Amino acid sequence: MHRLIPGTARTCFGETAPEFVRYSEEVLFGDVWRREELSLRDRSLITVSALVAAGQTGQLPYHLRLARDNGLSEEELAEAITHLAFYAGWPRAASALEVARTVFPKPASDE
Known part of the structure; x- marks a missing residue:
């Protein structure tokens, strides 16, 4: 099942x-x-990449969470988006990283 x-x-x-x-x-x-x-992990990576490349950030929060549930780490997703900056465009990657920052907030540091 x-x-x-x-x-x-x-x-x-x-x-x-x-x-x-x-x-x-x-x-x-x-x-x-x-x-x-394809594995769920691969499908998530492809879907996130397609959304970033198309500049479609509306569905990105859901698919970033699903990608994490399907085995991709936050670091892998950030790396994929960084890689896409050179192929899909810097502004699209920057917009996607802004979404990722809200979906995966980092804890405040003690410094």
Whole structure:
């Protein structure tokens, strides 16, 4: 049995677009994300990279958290975004890092 990938579509769009919710839950997260050719970790890294490259930061908080749940460390995600700066553009990477900073806040230092 597969671990449930929690989505936000039902909460966000359930009353407005029930078919969108069904496609999100059944097709995207129920089928596409479950294909065995790539691990959940790899799918998360690809998804985060695509969102950063496209400048789509609205979905980034959810997918950064999911990526962490799927085995990517915060350091690996920051490194991926840094790498993308040279291929997707510095402003897009900087915007993604701002999102990551809010999703993964660092504790205040004692210095």
